[in-house]
Amino acid sequence: MALVEIDDLTIAFSGRPAVAGLTLRIDRGDRYGIIGESGSGKSLTALAIAGLLPDSSTVAGAVRFDGAPLPEDERVLARLRGKRIGMVFQEPMTALNPLMTIGEQIEEAIVLSEVPDVANLVVPDLLDEVGLSPSHVGRYPHQLSGGQRQRAMIAMALASRPELMIADEPTSALDVITQRVVLDLIAEICKRRQMTLLFISHDIRAVATLCSRVGVMQAGRMVEQGAVADVLKSPQAAYTQKLLAASRMDRRPAPVASVEEQDLLAVMGVSRVYAQGGLWPWRDPPLRAVDRVDLTIGAGECVALVGPSGCGKTTLARMIVGLDSASEGRMLLDGVPYRGRDLPPGSRAAMSLVFQDPFSSFDPRMSVGTSLAEPLHLLGVMSREERDARLREAVEAVGLDASMLTRYPHEFSGGQRQRLAIARALVTRPRVVVLDEPVSALDVSLRGDVLNLLARLRAEHGLSYLIISHDLDMVAAMADRVLVMEAGRIVEEGRPDELFARPQHSLTQALMLARLPDVA
Amino acid sequence: MNWQALRHNPSLLIGLVATLAFALLGVVSIWWTPYPIEQVAIAQRFQGPSPAHWLGTDHLGRDMLSLIMSGTLTSFVVAALGVLIGVAVGVPMGLAAGAWGGAVEWLVLRISDLTFAFPAVIVAILITALAGPGETNAIIAIGVFNVPVFARVARGGALAVATQDYVAAARLAGHGNVSIAWRHLLPNIMSLLIVQGTIQLSLGILAEAGLSYIGLGTQPPATSLGLMLRDAQSLFLIHPWLSVVPGLTIVFIVIALNLAGDGLRDAMDPRLRHQGLAHGAG
């Protein structure tokens, strides 16, 4: 029997449809996954089921919950939501009221659900169910980690013993290991409570792990739906096929040029220490964000640095590129010693950085050409012709047209921007490029292209890469050598195939375990 | 911001048009007013509106329309220069705080605390005692009041911008703090500053009126809207018109500026609504 039925749903904003002609049916006990990229309308669909669409939207079509259309009266609708639907959102930090304790917020949900239990008996039970301890009752959201916050969100959603749980990208703000734990928790609870699940994600593998049925959305339309096994095995829609292809990370061909013997970059005993304790610095030991790290990158080599969030890999990368200075130790770039910010301009030209987020890495008030030309400043005075030639070379290398240089960042898509970011990294003809999560902010379908581009550039220009990432599959596809980092130290090192086949260190093992299985 | 935004935002349109109209009225008075405003003609005083004097004449027989034109100019100029001082001093302070952080930021915050701790009227009184009354006082007093406002707005904006990757990219490209502040921070907080500037301009007009009203601002034979109110105040029961005209002019100008400011904020960047008016208390 259908718990949720959506019939020809269209959601439009000022005349432009964001969801068009969507029909969907979720049976009781189903675990239904919706896959789609950003802007595909998948979250709006979820909100429509709960009657939470923004006031500015115009809605056509029918949404029926348990056979009845959603109530017109706002109060009745709200109470229905409270009693029968539980919701978990993507960003647990902003989804929780920062001024109320976790206990108060869960209790409110219990009161609203009108379940005749005594609240203070239930709150600890709920916390226990999601794997939090009773001591968390009095904590404020900011005092919890991301995973704990998401657990609290789930506890809140469970308070009313809902028939339907809607989870909108519940794990995409979490790190790999936590992500897996939360997914497992949701799966387990659904099984135990016989709860219907609507799971929304851009990650095809997460959906495959969790769901029994799947719908694929693209640009507001449902392009394909069916049982997970069927869809993944024999995708019908071209878009689904593309998504599936993109989720497979094949080993990019190693560069033709062999790795030279000499180290291009050497990091020697580098630490970054932050004083703690403010007025009484002696009371607390300093925090060693990076702790005596040694590493080398040979010319033409691709080295990956993996680790959970907060392990110090970004701090290390910032010191290597010269955005921050080491407290101890030093580095050598092509024989030039430096501690970080003191990296001389000439050497800076030999190294560049590609940022994670293509949206914030370009100044919106500057034409792309101006932004791209910024690093040329490092090479001293340059004639206009030479400058233009350099820019054209860089832009064409990433497969874009030089005529685009006069445009502004907002005129480009995310994938194009990341290409431009790579072009900027190449404009000084560097030897080392540091890539900080180069594809994780991109839609899945674009990731493959960008990785291919990176592999090609490496081969053509003999570049060395240092990739910072938590994505083991991507690392396995790109890197010659992998370093695993935990709490500021490098705990394991090796070739990716060997390392991932036989992880030694507990962290590497945990990372491997958290890895979602490949689809198909 | 473009014409499209203007069409969808009637209050912005009204605000901008009205502000420009008043500003134009003031600017015209530099070259031309119906009658010279210094020209006293006691025999002609307290005339109601007539074809010769559209808004009548004041207690010295001067043409009210000419006075309103000239007064509007003074009020605008005083408020604008006050805002300019605030921008010229406050924005570099805020940018420096955002770009350098640490001790510089601490210093900037302390300086802005300090300037904020001196209320505008007190500053005006002290300056008046020091240098005699006049527009300059009002300008400096309003300027001093604006310095911490712009310092804080610029710092807030700069801190938000400074976390963006493009700033790190500029650092990698070898740009120092000054260059980053100039190339990246300033252009990106510009809309914030324009919106805040509009709001401060309207507050400046009110402040000028208040200061002139207690005799600390504009001095005759020049005039300003506040001074006209002051001159007319004791005659309110006999010749209410003399007070109503400049009073309503102030009200209209301030409303126009506020509408323009709100409209600009909505049109430029919805995110700005967080910061706007945060310093509107004065």
Next chain:
Amino acid sequence: MGVPCPMTLYLLRRFAGFVVTMFVAALVIFFLLDLLPGDPARFILGINATPEAVAALRAQMGLDAPVHQRFIQWVLDMVRGDFGLSHTQGLPVAQLIAERMAVTLPLSIFAMIVSVAVGLPVGILAAMRRGKATDTALMILVQIGVAIPNFWFGMLLTLLFSVTLHWLPTGGFVPWHEDPVAALRSLILPGLALALPQASILARVMRTALVDVTEQDFIRTARAKGLTKAEAVWRHGVRNAMLPILTILGLQFAYLIAGTIIVENVFYLPGLGRLIFTAISERDLVLVGGATIVLVLATTVTMLIVDLCYALVDPRLRGRGA
């Protein structure tokens, strides 16, 4: 994180900043006053006084000591609570300031209460009815409220309530100990005149803050829990929207304490602002200096209190220590 009591650290840091600000303020005030043209002694004695009489009075007022010596003495005395004797009135400055504070402080508090009592509900109502006729009407009123000069508004109030209706006095002030009711009555009109623009600003900020908060994720969470939009905004939104309001309240209160001079003139109230105003025209520098320091102190303390309130209201600050 690390420090046992981040609150203490925060308080200490904040307090240190406060002391520095006050010291620099004292320095600025003193040297500014020292630069003032006009001889206090000559002012007191008027145009026909003999030079000997003027010199005698200068010596009597202690104006002949070196500058730095007078500054150090002044600061030390103030730290001990001794603000000196007024040149013109021969009374302790502390007493004169205290007398004026008995007007300015209640007036500011009254205006504050009115502006909160009017501004916040108007802002909340407008935010809840966002885009509807009520919102538009309220926001038009608020625009006018912001735009009317408060002294002009005060004048109009007097014309209506005092001259025409005879309900309230036109101004003046009856001391509290004499007749508290009359004292309160004499603060009503000036309080309203002061409160109008403040209430309007507050209403605007409240509306904006609430509209912003309404778009936050946790409001959606609250609705998902089963609250209607209005309930969610009321239970979760208002408290969060109060954070920016707190800053505005602090600024407004600081402004009210200092900025009442103009309205004090309209209602001839014996407030602190007018004290400074007359004292400086009489070149009673001891009094000006003391009163200005007190005003600066009031502003700075208000901001300090706001920051502390922030730390109390917002658990994020409590936990992190600023």
Next chain:
Amino acid sequence: MHPRKSLTLALAGLMLATASALAQPTEIRIGVALEPPALDPTAGAAEAIDVVVYQNIFEGLVRIDQTGAVQPGLAESWTISQDGLTYTFTLHEGVTFHDGTSFDAEDVKFTFDRLLAEGSVNAQKALYEPISDVTVVDPTTVEFTLSRPDGLFLFNLGRGDAVIVAPESADNNGAEPIGTGPFAFVQWDRGSRVVLEQFGPYWGDKPALTKATYLFIGDTATMTNALLAGDVDGTNNFAPEALAVFEGNPQFKVLVGSTEGETILSTNNAKAPFDNLLVRQAMAHALDRQEVIDGATYGYGVPIGTHFAPHHPYYLDLTSTYPHDVEKAKALLAEAGYPDGFSATLKLPPVAYARLSGQIIASQFAEAGIELELINMEWAQWLEDVFANKDFDLTIISHVEPFDIGIYANPDYYFGYDNAEVQSLNDQLNATTDEAERLALAQQIQTIITQDAVNGYLFELAQTGVWNGKLDGMWQNAPVEGVVLRDIHWVE
């Protein structure tokens, strides 16, 4: 209506009725524009002090009456020696100060010794400089010896600067004045009001009022409202521009009287081009006195052509010496070597008549080719710049001292007029007590200074009081500064 409620209402009505019945006839609230900085008239020049205390709290040996004549005060009678150098006063008996201490000749001696002492801070010390000795003959007799005859001596004794103070209380008079007058000081709410109450043991006739409150209202509009709302019962000097509100209103009485304030366009005679008689004459012709009077005083000022009060018997009407004539002014300027006119500054103190006159005069002078830059100043700065340092071209000020033509004989005075003839005439005037001779001398001086166009003579400041229609006994004129409560009373 509930019986209880109606009872309450009735009671309230009764209370109101009694309150008004009691309050109306013997109490008064007077609005005054300026608050005195302190209340000791012997240690400050501010007119505001005298407004509150003169003849109310403090009394002198003699007092000035409404006409400016000298009347017995604490001295019931006096004799003057033939040579005019010895004055012997007989004091009233049974006079006490408000603090209960008694008044006798010793207090008189103390008062003048203090006034004339080395470190004295009396603003008008110079006026009493002819006194060489004060001797106590017996407790009710005191003898003054002068170093030279002084025709104004008795008048000066009647001024606020020469009121009698007691050694016990003199030092505190600024904050808590203790005098012998019909009203005793009760309290001073600074910034707001001073309250006086009738002094029971007063030695003379009891005044009609039992209580007087002075309210300090600086703003004309506010004063207007306070008068209209009945918050104050009257004010001694109301801004002329708003008088129209009260004229013709039967509830109010508008009293227009004279003061001793000769308002002049003070000219720095020591400075070029004003040291040139032709320039000064040109300025006198450029001036349209009537327009200034109409514009600045709304017609209430009385035109003067010289530095003398028009109501004084010695006054000479010289207003037509230099009639308004722009062409003549231009011609004179050309003759003086300024065919294109010149520019000068006009420094204005913070009083309405000066600021308004300044604007009007600037406009008039502009027609004759003289560009005036208006510089508005505070009192303190004006006193320093103009008065003490003589750093000015022109200024507008009212000289409120009675009979102060002697300032033209002082070459060090701020306007820098140095004329030996005037100086010698003034010495003769000071030395003689013969009325006819004095009249002739005074008029001679008036003529000379007018001919010399030393200053621009504008108008005699009017005193424009507004009072409740049921009040009577207020001084219409102000021969000395002060609001004398003695005769004020309510009438039905």
